[in-house]
Amino acid sequence: MSQLVTLATCSLNQFALDFEGNARRILESIRQAKAAGASLRIGPELEITGYGCLDHFLEADTTTQAWEALAMILANPVCEDILIDIGMPVWHKNVLYNCRIISYNKEILLIRPKLHLANDGNYREMRYFTPWKGETIVEDFYLPPAIEKLTAGQRKCRIGDALIQTRDTCLGTETCEELFTPRSPGSGAGLDGCEIISNSSGSHHELRKLNTRVDLIRQETLRSGGIYLYSNQQGCDGDRLYYDGSAMIIVNGRIVAQGSQFSLSDVEVVTATVDLEDVRSYRSIKSRAMQASHQKAYERVEVELRLSNDSDDFDFDLKPSPEISAKFLLPEEEIAYGPACWLWDYLRRSNQAGFFLPLSGGIDSCATAILVHSMCRLVFKDAVEKKDPQVLKDLLRIAGEPATSSWRPKNPQEIATKIFHTAYLGMETNSSADTRSRAKELASDLGSYHLDLNIDTCYNAVVALFTTVTNFVPKYKMYGGTPATNLALQNIQARLRMVLSYLFAQLLPTVRGRNAKNPDNSNPGGLLVLGSANVDESLRGYLTKYDCSSADINPIGGISKTDLKRFILWSSTNFQLPILQSFIDAPPTAELEPITADYTQSDEADMSMSYAELSVYGTLRKTYKLGPYSMWSRLTHQWGDKLSPQQVYEKVRTFFWFYGINRHKMTTITPSYHAENYSPDDNRFDLRPFLYPGWDWAWKKVEGRLAAMGERATQIPQHAEDENKKSV
Numbered sequence: 001m002s003q004l005v006t007l008a009t010c011s012l013n014q015f016a017l018d019f020e021g022n023a024r025r026i027l028e029s030i031r032q033a034k035a036a037g038a039s040l041r042i043g044p045e046l047e048i049t050g051y052g053c054l055d056h057f058l059e060a061d062t063t064t065q066a067w068e069a070l071a072m073i074l075a076n077p078v079c080e081d082i083l084i085d086i087g088m089p090v091w092h093k094n095v096l097y098n099c100r101i102i103s104y105n106k107e108i109l110l111i112r113p114k115l116h117l118a119n120d121g122n123y124r125e126m127r128y129f130t131p132w133k134g135e136t137i138v139e140d141f142y143l144p145p146a147i148e149k150l151t152a153g154q155r156k157c158r159i160g161d162a163l164i165q166t167r168d169t170c171l172g173t174e175t176c177e178e179l180f181t182p183r184s185p186g187s188g189a190g191l192d193g194c195e196i197i198s199n200s201s202g203s204h205h206e207l208r209k210l211n212t213r214v215d216l217i218r219q220e221t222l223r224s225g226g227i228y229l230y231s232n233q234q235g236c237d238g239d240r241l242y243y244d245g246s247a248m249i250i251v252n253g254r255i256v257a258q259g260s261q262f263s264l265s266d267v268e269v270v271t272a273t274v275d276l277e278d279v280r281s282y283r284s285i286k287s288r289a290m291q292a293s294h295q296k297a298y299e300r301v302e303v304e305l306r307l308s309n310d311s312d313d314f315d316f317d318l319k320p321s322p323e324i325s326a327k328f329l330l331p332e333e334e335i336a337y338g339p340a341c342w343l344w345d346y347l348r349r350s351n352q353a354g355f356f357l358p359l360s361g362g363i364d365s366c367a368t369a370i371l372v373h374s375m376c377r378l379v380f381k382d383a384v385e386k387k388d389p390q391v392l393k394d395l396l397r398i399a400g401e402p403a404t405s406s407w408r409p410k411n412p413q414e415i416a417t418k419i420f421h422t423a424y425l426g427m428e429t430n431s432s433a434d435t436r437s438r439a440k441e442l443a444s445d446l447g448s449y450h451l452d453l454n455i456d457t458c459y460n461a462v463v464a465l466f467t468t469v470t471n472f473v474p475k476y477k478m479y480g481g482t483p484a485t486n487l488a489l490q491n492i493q494a495r496l497r498m499v500l501s502y503l504f505a506q507l508l509p510t511v512r513g514r515n516a517k518n519p520d521n522s523n524p525g526g527l528l529v530l531g532s533a534n535v536d537e538s539l540r541g542y543l544t545k546y547d548c549s550s551a552d553i554n555p556i557g558g559i560s561k562t563d564l565k566r567f568i569l570w571s572s573t574n575f576q577l578p579i580l581q582s583f584i585d586a587p588p589t590a591e592l593e594p595i596t597a598d599y600t601q602s603d604e605a606d607m608s609m610s611y612a613e614l615s616v617y618g619t620l621r622k623t624y625k626l627g628p629y630s631m632w633s634r635l636t637h638q639w640g641d642k643l644s645p646q647q648v649y650e651k652v653r654t655f656f657w658f659y660g661i662n663r664h665k666m667t668t669i670t671p672s673y674h675a676e677n678y679s680p681d682d683n684r685f686d687l688r689p690f691l692y693p694g695w696d697w698a699w700k701k702v703e704g705r706l707a708a709m710g711e712r713a714t715q716i717p718q719h720a721e722d723e724n725k726k727s728v
């Protein structure tokens with residue numbers, strides 16, 4: 001006999017504190033779930049307030065308004081006859097918990113607080129919430145008047161680690177991080193006969209992270225059996241994170257439904273029809289039964305409802321959903337779509353008129369430009385091809401068109417022409433014809449509104465002013481200057497580019513007469529300045545403080561140079577942009593010093609390390625949590641086939657030197673899309689001092705070890721020496 005049940009999970013693009021919009025999206029997801037025949041709908045973590053309210057969770061307004069919004073949602077007829085699991089913060093006995101509210105036909109059945117909070121990396125849940133008192137503990141909760149009124153007198157409900165018992169099955173909930181814990185609550189509930197586990201998440205995107213999530217869910221349900229519904233926030237809800245949706249339904253380790261990871265759609269409902277009998281037969285294994293019979297019983301809140309079809313009224317048309325293979329994107333694809341969706345959310349939610357990007361002809365600003373192009377492609381697909389009304393409405397507003405406009409872009413480039421502005425800000429002596437023409441050609445291929453100008457007049461004015469005041473003429477090193485004057489002249493150019501970028505960003509919409517034909521809105525708005533410093537440059541501090549790295553937002557600030565290059569290569573084929581090969585082939589250069597017959601500035605020579613080495617240092621420092629001594633000892637093994645321990649020491653010491661003297665630059669770095677777990681972002685993710693004493697203790701220890709090694713310390717591995725000879 002089969003007992004089929006249709007269940008719904010979803011990804012919602014919630015926005016922190018947007019109570020109206022969040023409630024609207026929740027209702028729409030419930031409507032779609034019911035339309036698909038689902039008897040249960042679950043949603044993302046803290047979906048009523050938005051996950052990213054941060055310190056706003058500490059305000060009474062936030063929680064009070066969450067109850068008001070919940071009452072408004074439950075009063076809507078769309079919520080009738082479907083079991084609903086909605087997330088919001090709840091105060092209980094003056095303690096704030098991160099909760100799921102499970103209700104049926106307006107009655108609040110259970111408030112299930114999160115037991116294991118997320119408190120690493122980007123997460124600070126312990127700052128606002130307290131973990132629930134413990135497994136299987138349940139108490140009475142006194143409901144606020146808004147709910148009492150709605151339910152015609154329900155004054156209290158249960159709060160705690162309990163399960164929902166319907167007439168045909170049992171439902172339990174996990175909240176995001178709980179899935180990542182060694183003893184996840186779902187396994188205990190599963191041993192106590194809970195057949196459906198929901199997981200409501202506020203889980204952000206990081207390159208290659210979806211695989212971990214899928215592995216964890218598959219492992220949990222492979223071991224315990226059960227139906228697992230995964231729901232997640234999707235989009236930028238107000239800060240550096242992009243939550244990457246990927247709602248899923250998994251049965252006994254088999255995926256039967258998977259939603260999109262990156263999408264511009266505000267509401268995506270994922271449903272599947274599954275057989276409860278599959279769980280029961282999977283669990284018949286004796287060793288499981290032995291553990292299950294010892295499992296402490298959970299309190300069950302009963303509800304007069306069947307989730308499955310009535311077996312007396314067999315529905316021949318209802319079929320179980322077949323198994324599908326998990327869809328994982330390449331890291332290049334994740335880079336192409338994650339930051340692109342984040343940029344779109346940021347743009348539409350900031351009410352600005354588009355983007356401005358200083359485009360140097362180098363690979364980093366090229367990568368930022370390609371991400372805007374990727375965004376335009378997604379917008380074109382959704383607004384024009386799929387006719388998504390919300391995306392079209394946002395596009396018309398951002399493009400400065402009236403809401404009733406019949407303008408429709410014919411391709412992504414036509415979107416770019418309206419909202420994307422690029423500028424090559426050259427110097428006669430320092431900029432090469434190559435970078436200038438690459439920038440121009442790329443801009444033309446992407447359709448951006450492009451300016452090509454030289455900044456020499458501004459640069460000369462600043463140097464002349466300085467000379468007039470100090471009677472001192474700063475020179476480049478090649479013309480007899482010192483390292484200090486050489487850097488100062490470079491920094492003038494870099495910072496002038498920043499000042500000019502903000503000027504263009506503010507006034508280009510006015511210059512172009514944006515909104516001239518839009519009577520609804522006479523303010524042309526400004527452009528968001530985009531930055532292009534990558535994660536490795538930030539780590540090394542290879543950037544001028546308050547230059548073009550000080551933008552409004554930076555889509556590549558969390559991505560390594562190595563991944564960026566792979567992304568550009570991928571884009572050249574997948575976005576049909578052959579020009580990109582020339583960006584990959586060009587050696588990275590800042591072009592801040594004069595180019596002469598025998599000198600061209602080079603990034604890697606300037607930095608005294610390669611980008612590949614920087615990625616290694618970055619990962620070992622942050623992800624592996626290695627200090628200077630441990631990094632040296634790890635790298636003597638990792639690089640032992642090509643470098644002597646002494647050479648490794650010199651490299652590690654050089655890295656820490658630059659990292660230490662430049663760490664202060666991270667305090668003012670542009671907010672960027674978080675993509676890597678070795679991001680050095682000082683503001684939210686990587687909290688460290690920005691004034692360092694040096695690492696003398698560690699270096700003395702290394703030097704002691706090198707001395708003890710004797711000759712071995714300086715011995716270069718034989719085959720590395722052979723390779724060196726060959727290359728000479």
Ligand SMILES: Nc1ncnc2c1ncn2[C@@H]1O[C@H](COP(=O)(O)OP(=O)(O)OC[C@H]2O[C@@H]([n+]3cccc(C(=O)O)c3)[C@H](O)[C@@H]2O)[C@@H](O)[C@H]1O
Binds near residue numbers: 542
């Ligand atoms: N501990 C500390 N806490 C707070 N501030 C500190 C500080 N130490 C120095 N400072 C301040 O930081 C400033 C020095 O930093 P900064 O002005 O960035 O200048 P600085 O780091 O000296 O030079 C810029 C670096 O960026 C490189 N670069 C390469 C390629 C492109 C670009 C580009 O921008 O396009 C730049 C360039 O080669 C050079 O290595 C000074 O004002 C100094 O007083």
Ligand SMILES: Nc1ncnc2c1ncn2[C@@H]1O[C@H](COP(=O)(O)OP(=O)(O)OP(=O)(O)O)[C@@H](O)[C@H]1O
Binds near residue numbers: 589
């Ligand atoms: N000639 C230029 N025209 C326009 N913008 C420039 C120019 N030179 C530098 N910039 C801007 O300043 C940023 C920082 O300059 P930097 O030389 O450090 O480049 P980068 O981070 O290596 O990036 P890229 O690879 O794009 O040159 C660039 O990403 C770019 O946005």
Ligand SMILES: NC(=O)CC[C@H](N)C(=O)O
Binds near residue numbers: 117118123177
């Ligand atoms: N909101 C959460 O509990 C998220 C934590 C989890 N480790 C994640 O990154 O997905």
